[in-house]
Amino acid sequence: MKIKRNGRIGALIKILNDNPNKIFTLNYFTNKFNAAKSSISEDIVIAKKLMEDLKLGKIETIPGAAGGVKYIPLISKEDTKEILEDVCKKLSEPNRIIPGAFLYMADIIYNPNIVRKLGEIFATQFSGKKIDYVVTVETKGIPIALMTANALNVPLIILRRDSKVTEGSTVSINYLSGTTGKIQTMSISKRAINTGAKVIIIDDFMKAGGTAKGMIDMMKEFEATVVGIGVMIATKEPEEKVIKDYVPLLILDKVDEKNKLINIYANERLV
Template sequence: MERVKRNERIGVIMQTLSRKPSQVVPLSYFCELFGVAKSSVSEDIDLAQATFERYGLGEISTVAGAAGGVFYRPKPKKEAVEDYLAGLCRRINEPSRILPGGLLYMMDFLFNPVDTQTMGEIIAAGYAHVEPGAVVTMETKGIPVAMMTARFLNVPLIICRRDNKITEGAVLTINYVSGSSDRTIRTMSLAKRLVSGVDKALIVDDFMRGGGTAKGMHELMAECGIEVVGTAVIIETEEPAQKLVTGCRALLKLKSVDEEHSAVHIIPAWNI
């Protein structure tokens, strides 16, 4: 086998780990791939880790033991997160986003792969330490960011629905009260097979006003015997100040939408 240079090995290691976030890759995999000893691979990983840290690309950790190996987790720098969220605020603060009724057009960044990956990476980094066993969201607009969050955490995505499908098998359904002023009774369903073996969940959604949907997901997880270890949303409104769930973290805070004067005021809210 042709000898592989160290810089080539480090490049392959960084690419392999970054494409498999939070997945343990055995050292033996790299040893066989490059035809080198474990000691050489360990030195390569140390250099890759230093590079990740220097440029704020994430962190590489090792797992000891026979089933051990090495894995990558995103850990964006505070400055990078602040710059991204500030830029996102500038985009959302454009008057052209205001829709009739004081609503905001958000579909372009909620379904943009670059944005959803960046937001998912930020949220995943903020909750990796609590080790959720799944990411839970409500259909439909929260799915892309929740999916990216689940990918970076290497856990399954669980989608709660407003109705159930025959193809989902047995479902658990609850009624919950919306967080809006009309206090509407809504329905939320979840396929039981999705939560098999899950003991801890991270809730991720796109928007929170009163917190009714998030509270419904909390209640649905409780019915399944699953502990909710965190709740994160992309945008949270400033009013009402008292939400139906506590401890929620938001990437952005919507302070006001003035339809009459075509003004939007949204600010970064995520604390590293």
Template sequence: MKMRRSERIVAVTKILTDQPYKLISLNYFTERFNAAKSTISEDLSIIKKVFSVEKMGKIETVSGAAGGVRFIPDKGVKDIQNVIYELCEYLSDSTRILPGGYLYMTDLIFNPALMDKVGEIFATKFSDLGAEYIITMETKGIPIALMAARALNLPLVSIRRSSRVTEGSVVSINYVTGSSRKIQQMSLSRRALPEGSKVIIIDDFMKAGGTAKGMLDLMGEFKAEVLDLGVLVETAQPTDKLVEDYTSLVVLENIDDFKEEIIVRPSGWVTNLK
């Protein structure tokens, strides 16, 4: 069916945004929509302009025989800051305080719309690193990491706290939690990650960094190159973490049970964005 330009632009946009970072040839669009390459190129120019003005991401054209066009998620400064401030507002709700001074976050982590935005922020931050896999720890890290993996169009690999028969041969390590100093175990199937892979680790929460350090050590067993480590929420204390290089979105300053007060703020790099 021959489409009008307005209809075709909607369809092309949907195809591109559903497959971020995937290079799609112009021939695919010309054959699918029965249109000339010059016509498709004009469509793409319109989409590219709108996306640039509205800060909705980038439409990148690659020339040559193996070239084509691809969509790169790229949230603008205002969008990133708005999402982070929204997240801080949610987390500041005093009803989230649990006995023992813990913070309830599960509903936010399993909110698809919110984590989709968070995933795009991580994707924007890590877009130029050349990662091949996203790594996370079960279970609360999975929704965040999955959305980041989707935005980067990369496979997600989940580390388990204990091995399963269905995983086949696994690599297991013991690690010490940074806060409670307990010895725990994590494992990953040998089939899940090729040796020498370039990876980004995504996690939901960091206090002292014991779990993050364990994941870094486990990646060492696979000879993987860890390009960065993304964390949704980190605590302000202790200031000395067991890992040095990481990117958090929100800093939990304090939970005061007596005053029923939660103090959170955006991470420094977020407020410094221009």
């Protein structure tokens, strides 16, 4: 079947978009669309400019024998601002406050539309780094971490709170959770991570940073390098956290249970 330029560009964008950060050879498209290499090259130039003009991410051509074309989802500063402010607005609804000054967030952190965008914001922040895995710990951070991994086209690693028999031999560590004030365990199958890998850590919430510190310690067991840490929400207090370099999307300043007030805002460095 022969497809016209109109259609080729649409289909090319769809395929690249469905497979972020995956390299496709020009041959893949010449076969798929039954078109000459020169036509596909021109299609790519048009698609590239279009993505840039509309700020919908970046199409990159990679020269050489292992070359081809790939799509990098990049969220612009304006869109980041809009997305994060929208999430802040939702999180500021007074009826989210749960006794103990917690915030009910399940409807947001499990909403595919929202977490897909948050994942792309993280991918944008860590774009350009060589990353082998996205690492998170169960449960609440999984959707955001998965969408980050999807945008970066790398596998997700989920650290478990207990070791399951179906994982084979595991590595376990203990860590102090600042949120609960308790010693907790996390474990992972020995075969889950290649030695010497480069990883980013993604989680939904950070208070003192104990859980993130636990994940960093776990990565040391695999001689893995943590090249970035992203959290959806970091609390403003304590300002001095156990870990230093991390990228929060939102800062939670205050949950005032008595007056039903929530103060949460976007990380100013990102918007």
